[in-house]
Amino acid sequence: MRGQLAPYVFLSPTLVLVTLFFFIPLIMVFILSFTSLDMTNFGILEWWRPVNWNLDNYVKIFTNRFFSRILGNTIMYVALTLALFNVGMALVIALITTHIKRRTGFAFRVLWFLPRITPVVVYTMMWRALAGPAPMGVLNKYFLGPLGIGGGEYLLNTHPWVFIFLVNGFIGASFGMILFSSAIEAIPKDYTTASKVDGATTWQTIRYVELPMIKWPLLFVTTYQTLSLLTSFEQIMLLTDGGPGLYQTEVWALTAYHRALTSYFGNTQWGYGAAWSVVLVIIGIVMAVIYLRVFKFGELVEEPKIDQL
Amino acid sequence: MKITLEALNKHFGKVKAVDDLDLVVENGELVALLGPSGCGKTTTLLMIAGIYKPSSGRIRFDEQVVNRLLPKERNIGMVFQSYALYPHMSTFDNITYPLKLKKVRRGEMKERAQKAADMMGIGELLDRKPAQLSGGQQQRVALARALVKEPAILLFDEPLSNLDAKLRLRMRGEIKRLQEDLGVTAVYVTHDQVEAMTMASRIAVMNYGVLQTYGAPNQLYDHPDTLFVAGFIGAPPMNFLETRFEERDNGFYLRSQALEIRIPDERGVLAKQNDAPQQVIMGIRPEDITIVAEPEGDFRAEVYLIEPLGREDLVTFRFGDEEIRALAPAPFGGRIGERMFLKLAKEKLHLFNPETEVSSFKER
Numbered sequence: 001m002r003g004q005l006a007p008y009v010f011l012s013p014t015l016v017l018v019t020l021f022f023f024i025p026l027i028m029v030f031i032l033s034f035t036s037l038d039m040t041n042f043g044i045l046e047w048w049r050p051v052n053w054n055l056d057n058y059v060k061i062f063t064n065r066f067f068s069r070i071l072g073n074t075i076m077y078v079a080l081t082l083a084l085f086n087v088g089m090a091l092v093i094a095l096i097t098t099h100i101k102r103r104t105g106f107a108f109r110v111l112w113f114l115p116r117i118t119p120v121v122v123y124t125m126m127w128r129a130l131a132g133p134a135p136m137g138v139l140n141k142y143f144l145g146p147l148g149i150g151g152g153e154y155l156l157n158t159h160p161w162v163f164i165f166l167v168n169g170f171i172g173a174s175f176g177m178i179l180f181s182s183a184i185e186a187i188p189k190d191y192t193t194a195s196k197v198d199g200a201t202t203w204q205t206i207r208y209v210e211l212p213m214i215k216w217p218l219l220f221v222t223t224y225q226t227l228s229l230l231t232s233f234e235q236i237m238l239l240t241d242g243g244p245g246l247y248q249t250e251v252w253a254l255t256a257y258h259r260a261l262t263s264y265f266g267n268t269q270w271g272y273g274a275a276w277s278v279v280l281v282i283i284g285i286v287m288a289v290i291y292l293r294v295f296k297f298g299e300l301v302e303e304p305k306i307d308q309l
Numbered sequence: 310m311k312i313t314l315e316a317l318n319k320h321f322g323k324v325k326a327v328d329d330l331d332l333v334v335e336n337g338e339l340v341a342l343l344g345p346s347g348c349g350k351t352t353t354l355l356m357i358a359g360i361y362k363p364s365s366g367r368i369r370f371d372e373q374v375v376n377r378l379l380p381k382e383r384n385i386g387m388v389f390q391s392y393a394l395y396p397h398m399s400t401f402d403n404i405t406y407p408l409k410l411k412k413v414r415r416g417e418m419k420e421r422a423q424k425a426a427d428m429m430g431i432g433e434l435l436d437r438k439p440a441q442l443s444g445g446q447q448q449r450v451a452l453a454r455a456l457v458k459e460p461a462i463l464l465f466d467e468p469l470s471n472l473d474a475k476l477r478l479r480m481r482g483e484i485k486r487l488q489e490d491l492g493v494t495a496v497y498v499t500h501d502q503v504e505a506m507t508m509a510s511r512i513a514v515m516n517y518g519v520l521q522t523y524g525a526p527n528q529l530y531d532h533p534d535t536l537f538v539a540g541f542i543g544a545p546p547m548n549f550l551e552t553r554f555e556e557r558d559n560g561f562y563l564r565s566q567a568l569e570i571r572i573p574d575e576r577g578v579l580a581k582q583n584d585a586p587q588q589v590i591m592g593i594r595p596e597d598i599t600i601v602a603e604p605e606g607d608f609r610a611e612v613y614l615i616e617p618l619g620r621e622d623l624v625t626f627r628f629g630d631e632e633i634r635a636l637a638p639a640p641f642g643g644r645i646g647e648r649m650f651l652k653l654a655k656e657k658l659h660l661f662n663p664e665t666e667v668s669s670f671k672e673r
């Protein structure tokens with residue numbers, strides 16, 4: 001009896017926390033997305049009663065005038081940040097730092113990882129300062145000005161997307177970098193030795209031996225970063241808040257936030273915002289399933305065929 | 310292809326993994342690199358393969374110095390203890406990997422892979438992944454991969470250590486036969502002296518990165534140059550006893566508290582020429598000791614332990630504070646505690662200088 005109870009006693013703090021702050025909000029968001037709950041009818045609308053549930057919010061999303069721009073922005077933001085930085089640059093850094101002297105590589109990775117321990121607000125504000133207009137902005141004053149590039153305007157107004165990619169990418173790449181480089185270092189030396197003796201160049205060894213062997217970290221980082229980029233909005237909010245043009249850098253997660261939690265149109269539309277989030281979650285799940293298919297998850301669980309010694 | 314190593318060194322920080330190694334492997338010869346774990350065998354092999362750059366010294370293939378050649382420019386096939394088969398590739402892709410890198414035509418690639426696979430008896434396993442093969446099969450695939458590019462040199466790094474005893478014996482024979490049939494120069498690293506004795510035409514014994522001796526298996530067995538070689542080669546190992554070396558009455562004697570042996574004159578003269586000190590280490594192999602009736606015996610000893618080996622019994626005797634092991638034809642008649650007379654084959658005795666650990670019978 002006691003033995004059976006003990007595990008639950010130990011698990012209970014976590015279970016309570018996860019239930020309170022994850023499962024209940026999840027279900028509430030799902031229900032809210034079918035209601036028109038907002039600041040004006042709060043306390044009046046009985047949102048928990050199914051009679052008040054309908055699909056109006058979802059219709060509103062898909063008929064929104066800016067729907068295609070927001071969707072396009074989101075796809076571009078996720079795909080390019082992922083390809084160029086969070087997976088692409090992460091892999092390049094991991095490969096370079098594991099093919100040079102061990103200590104040098106390690107030191108470089110530590111340096112690259114450091115910004116992660118800066119609070120995201122501070123880090124983003126530093127980028128805003130970098131991008132500032134001519135007399136103050138570091139980039140304008142010390143690099144672009146002397147080189148005669150541009151007219152010293154506020155760079156976040158002229159090139160908002162470039163900064164969104166850089167701000168997310170430079171931090172984002174360090175996650176994949178750490179995972180990839182430890183996976184590469186875990187490859188037994190015999191494989192790379194064998195490959196070189198078999199006649200491969202370093203690049204061919206990477207291409208034919210090392211990359212296939214880190215397929216699972218690659219899949220994991222791609223999936224994980226896709227999902228976290230889909231749902232991340234804080235850097236964009238701090239950098240451009242969706243601007244400077246109308247919905248110019250507005251992504252899906254930021255829209256959900258804007259609708260639900262800021263009084264952009266005079267009221268905070270909790271139900272409508274919840275609907276944006278729910279669609280985002282569904283997109284995320286679909287993406288994860290697609291990745292598993294593309295990377296052929298089934299191959300990992302093939303039947304053994306050993307029959308004799 | 311003849312391999313010549315000249316004053317070859319490899320240092321890892323303070324560790325001298327290979328220390329001033331000189332070695333010649335003749336064309337078509339199989340040479341074994343033998344030594345305990347950590348003595349620099351793998352490092353030597355990887356320098357020949359071009360994976361490690363020597364700290365100093367030269368490596369020649371025939372007359373050409375190859376120090377600067379990349380591994381891919383050396384035309385070498387290598388087999389590892391871990392097999393090192395690429396786990397994501399099928400047997401076919403593993404075997405054809407060296408050919409793919411050489412951009413061999415698809416048709417020829419198939420032909421050569423099939424030929425190499427058939428030679429190793431794994432022709433039916435070409436579509437399997439390494440995880441679907443047994444250890445023995447994996448080792449055959451690894452051999453096929455090493456052979457498929459028709460290398461000028463084959464390198465083996467303890468290839469049989471992960472196989473069970475029976476399979477090891479069989480693969481040992483197959484590898485030797487294969488190497489002889491192909492006439493390819495081979496360097497075979499092992500810490501198993503039986504493997505080295507049976508397979509190699511010459512054995513290079515290493516210890517702490519230093520070459521101890523280099524010669525034919527029988528030469529090393531019958532006339533070991535150093536104490537280390539004498540103790541390392543041969544199973545069960547050679548017996549060592551501390552004795553005094555004395556010359557008197559026109560004869561040469563080895564003497565300790567429990568025994569006194571007269572050694573053949575020409576051996577004594579040789580030892581004297583080699584400046585054998587008064588205190589020497591005498592060595593005798595277990596098979597060179599016989600149990601005899603009293604009159605011919607050299608000394609008396611008590612049976613302490615009997616270990617049946619099948620064809621023979623290994624008997625440990627004690628006399629004074631000393632212990633000595635002898636091989637007796639099975640079944641051994643004696644009982645534990647019984648006192649018996651032992652006779653040493655005088656012409657098979659070895660003598661070592663305890664300071665230099667060099668044989669005092671070494672011909673100069």
Ligand SMILES: Nc1ncnc2c1ncn2[C@@H]1O[C@H](COP(=O)(O)OP(=O)(O)O)[C@@H](O)[C@H]1O
Nearest residue numbers: 321324325326345346347348349350351352353
């Ligand atoms: N890459 C390396 N870095 C540092 N030390 C090494 C390296 N490779 C081998 N060594 C050291 O060199 C010595 C010889 O190693 P090795 O050639 O692998 O021995 P063996 O193959 O005979 O067991 C050992 O002391 C080992 O620790």
Ligand SMILES: [Mg+2]
Nearest residue numbers: 347350351352
């Ligand atoms: Mg080794």
